[in-house]
Amino acid sequence: MLRRLATIALHTFKESVRERVLYNLIVFALLLIGAAILFGSISVGIEQVILVNLGLSSISVFGLLMAIFIGIGLVSKEIERRTIYNILSKPVSRPEFLLGKYFGLLLTLVVNTAIMTGGFYLALLYQKRRLDWGDLVALEAVYFILLQLALVVGLALLFSCISTPVLSAVFTLAVYVIGNFLSDIRWFGQETHSPWVERFTGVLYYLLPNFSNFNVITRVAHGVSIPGYLLWSNTLYALLYVSILLAGAILIFEEREFR
Amino acid sequence: MLAVETRDLTKDYLLGFWRKRPRRALDQVNLQVEAGQVFGLLGPNGAGKTTTLKVLFRLVFPTSGTARILGKELDDIALRFRVGYLPENPYFYDHLTAGEFLNYAAALFGLSASERRLRTSQWLERLSLQDTVGLPLRKFSKGMTQRLGIAQALINDPEIIFLDEPMSGLDPVGRREVRDLILELKRAGKTIFFSTHILSDAETLCDQVAILNRGRLQGCGELGKILGMSVAATEMVLEEPSAELLRQLESFGCARVRTGDLVRVEIPPEAEVAAVLKVAVQGGVKIVSLNPVKMSLEDYFLSQVAPDPEPAGNGRAPLSSG
Numbered sequence: 001m002l003r004r005l006a007t008i009a010l011h012t013f014k015e016s017v018r019e020r021v022l023y024n025l026i027v028f029a030l031l032l033i034g035a036a037i038l039f040g041s042i043s044v045g046i047e048q049v050i051l052v053n054l055g056l057s058s059i060s061v062f063g064l065l066m067a068i069f070i071g072i073g074l075v076s077k078e079i080e081r082r083t084i085y086n087i088l089s090k091p092v093s094r095p096e097f098l099l100g101k102y103f104g105l106l107l108t109l110v111v112n113t114a115i116m117t118g119g120f121y122l123a124l125l126y127q128k129r130r131l132d133w134g135d136l137v138a139l140e141a142v143y144f145i146l147l148q149l150a151l152v153v154g155l156a157l158l159f160s161c162i163s164t165p166v167l168s169a170v171f172t173l174a175v176y177v178i179g180n181f182l183s184d185i186r187w188f189g190q191e192t193h194s195p196w197v198e199r200f201t202g203v204l205y206y207l208l209p210n211f212s213n214f215n216v217i218t219r220v221a222h223g224v225s226i227p228g229y230l231l232w233s234n235t236l237y238a239l240l241y242v243s244i245l246l247a248g249a250i251l252i253f254e255e256r257e258f259r
Numbered sequence: 260m261l262a263v264e265t266r267d268l269t270k271d272y273l274l275g276f277w278r279k280r281p282r283r284a285l286d287q288v289n290l291q292v293e294a295g296q297v298f299g300l301l302g303p304n305g306a307g308k309t310t311t312l313k314v315l316f317r318l319v320f321p322t323s324g325t326a327r328i329l330g331k332e333l334d335d336i337a338l339r340f341r342v343g344y345l346p347e348n349p350y351f352y353d354h355l356t357a358g359e360f361l362n363y364a365a366a367l368f369g370l371s372a373s374e375r376r377l378r379t380s381q382w383l384e385r386l387s388l389q390d391t392v393g394l395p396l397r398k399f400s401k402g403m404t405q406r407l408g409i410a411q412a413l414i415n416d417p418e419i420i421f422l423d424e425p426m427s428g429l430d431p432v433g434r435r436e437v438r439d440l441i442l443e444l445k446r447a448g449k450t451i452f453f454s455t456h457i458l459s460d461a462e463t464l465c466d467q468v469a470i471l472n473r474g475r476l477q478g479c480g481e482l483g484k485i486l487g488m489s490v491a492a493t494e495m496v497l498e499e500p501s502a503e504l505l506r507q508l509e510s511f512g513c514a515r516v517r518t519g520d521l522v523r524v525e526i527p528p529e530a531e532v533a534a535v536l537k538v539a540v541q542g543g544v545k546i547v548s549l550n551p552v553k554m555s556l557e558d559y560f561l562s563q564v565a566p567d568p569e570p571a572g573n574g575r576a577p578l579s580s581g
Contacts, residue, residue: 007367083350086344088318090364091337091339257318259319
């Protein structure tokens with residue numbers, strides 16, 4: 001099973017890295033990281049804060065775009081072009097296919113994030129003329145970005161099992177945006193003093209993935225390290241949530257017919 | 260053991276956005292395919308041929324009824340090691356080359372790297388695709404794509420090969436190659452189950468055929484028996500018959516066509532051939548030939564798929580034997 005899963009994941013990785021949109025996004029991300037040096041140079045005293053903030057935000061935003069735009073096509077493109085017939089007629093179960101697709105895109109995102117992180121550190125090196133151990137704290141933020149991307153790919157995969165690519169992109173982006181403001185939404189519900197609104201926002205708070213927990217860019221930009229418990233709790237949270245998303249996607253995909 | 264068996268296989272598709280209405284694609288289809296045969300599933304467009312194959316590969320699920328391949332349940336993943344499938348109008352990954360795709364298909368069967376290389380080059384050569392090395396699949400013609408589809412269906416050396424419209428998109432040379440390949444596979448002891456609406460292919464290749472129309476099995480059996488038993492008419496060729504003789508023959512319901520000095524007289528199946536022959540002999544005409552006209556697959560097919568306002572309850576026609 002693992003061998004077939006790895007074969008599909010590797011194929012998905014090869015397929016993804018040949019997507020032109022991927023290179024466009026990487027180039028844009030690297031340009032923006034480069035531009036962060038310029039913004040930093042005109043911000044006296046907080047050059048590094050600006051560079052780290054802008055650089056890591058670029059990695060996050062462009063990673064998100066890649067995850068959504070490639071993620072929604074993972075399954076729907078295979079169905080639309082009927083390439084899935086060739087794969088599912090081989091000794092490949094539907095869960096293996098879906099998980100292979102998921103891990104293949106995740107691998108692509110890890111490699112791309114690594115490239116963008118490399119660009120970020122080069123920009124930092126150019127600005128500071130040297131790197132020290134303290135700069136490694138940015139890697140904690142990059143790790144959290146990857147956890148977010150793992151969640152986003154899971155969402156895109158789930159939605160693409162039940163909807164069209166365009167709607168899947170809209171739903172994924174909507175959940176991502178809402179997931180970044182869940183604490184505010186819950187606070188708003190409590191402030192209305194309406195039991196119905198409060199209950200609704202409460203359900204949203206617990207049901208949707210809380211992306212704001214992963215946003216530590218500002219903290220890292222000021223050189224503040226992330227506490228160990230947050231590292232573990234976010235990792236566990238992402239693992240659990242991704243498992244639920246993938247289980248949901250598998251359940252739906254098992255029942256899907258390819259007409 | 261039967262290679263393929265379906266029992267009362269029925270499939271309804273739900274159509275409509277708000278109010279889903281079922282449309283029957285397969286209606287209690289019973290098929291029995293013996294191992295080592297070339298089996299042709301025939302029918303006009305929309306008859307249910309592709310749906311039958313999709314059910315067998317669990318791409319769609321039956322509404323009722325059962326199906327087995329090599330005696331195994333369809334959801335048995337181990338079964339997939341023993342079968343190959345060419346979907347209708349196949350499409351492959353744009354970014355790959357034929358070699359890369361076959362290598363990927365072989366990898367899904369867990370074959371070693373050296374075995375994958377060997378089989379890939381063998382099948383590329385066998386299906387005349389060896390010159391496409393380096394060419395991405397998006398630049399493939401329809402015929403090349405079809406041949407690659409056949410190659411990927413055979414990469415695991417399957418016991419049964421399911422081909423959905425294998426001749427579709429092929430030029431005469433390509434069709435000949437595929438026909439030869441099917442016969443070669445049969446000689447190697449494989450079972451071939453293919454769907455087609457090109458009757459000449461079925462007539463040339465099949466040991467057994469089944470005819471589907473509007474989801475119902477109209478006839479099933481050995482091609483020789485189906486066609487051999489059905490004498491459509493008797494053809495008698497006469498040389499310079501008199502007008503009086505032709506008038507006499509018309510009274511038996513015979514149709515005639517004149518070609519130069521020869522007149523081809525078609526004696527209908529309900530007429531007594533001996534009586535017609537006696538009249539002709541008494542008329543003193545030279546009888547050039549007298550032959551039974553057997554039904555061609557095309558005639559049989561057309562007789563089975565003709566509009567039927569009151570179809571049989573169980574979907575079986577009188578000729579059905581499978």
